[in-house]
Each structure stands twice: as structure tokens, then as C-alpha cells.
Amino acid sequence: MSEEFVPVIFFICTACVIVAFFYLSHKNKLATLDTIQKSVDSGQPLTPEMLDKISNVQPPRVKDLRRGVVLLALGLAGFVASFMFSHEEPQEAFRIISMLPLFVGAGFLLVWKMNRYKD
Secondary structure (H helix, E strand, O other): OOOOHHHHHHHHHHHHHHHHHHHHHHHHHHHHHHHHHHHHHOOOOOOHHHHHHHHOOOOHHHHHHHHHHHHHHHHHHHHHHHHHOOOHHHHHHHHHHHHHHHHHHHHHHHHHHHOOOOO
């Protein structure tokens, strides 16, 4: 396999993950709407509590904490994995790339800590 294919395959895999995320999110929303439509057709009353249970929406406080922890762990894992390389070039590149999720995760945790949510 040629070295030129490595970045191409990386970007194709990244695009596939993003497309899969949006596809599954859309599929979940369609299933929620289908459930609501079936309950309306059967004559059941729609209360706000029932809609909240069906949609399974999490408060922003939980989302910020979860995103922060996951991204921080991903950044730390990348940083620690950079020590596995024996050459300086890939080691430095891996450390630089792992700084993005590390700092974004720290930002989410900072937002989670500083915001006063009303939930």
C-alpha cells in the first residue's frame, strides 16, 4: 500500500463516521415522530411529560459534562499514545493533533462548571 493512500483513507473514514452519525440521528428522530403519530392516531392524549420521555432529550448540563469528559479523555489518550513513536516527527504531530480534543474537552468542562443551568 502506498503512503499517499493513508491520508485519503483517514479522511474517508472520518467522513463515514460523520455521515453515519447524522444518518442514525435522523433515523432516531423519524422513529420518535412515528411513535407520536401512532399515539395521536390511537387517540391517546399528548402531555408534555410524555413528549419529554419519548424524545429522550438530555439537559444541556449533562451533555456538556459528557462531551467534556469524552473529549478530554480522547485528547489525553492521543497525547499518551504519542510516546509510543520512536521518531520525533510523528510524535510531535500526534501531540499537536491530540491537543485539539484535549482543549475542546477542557472548554466543555469549564462551561459545565461555570454555567448555572435551570434544570
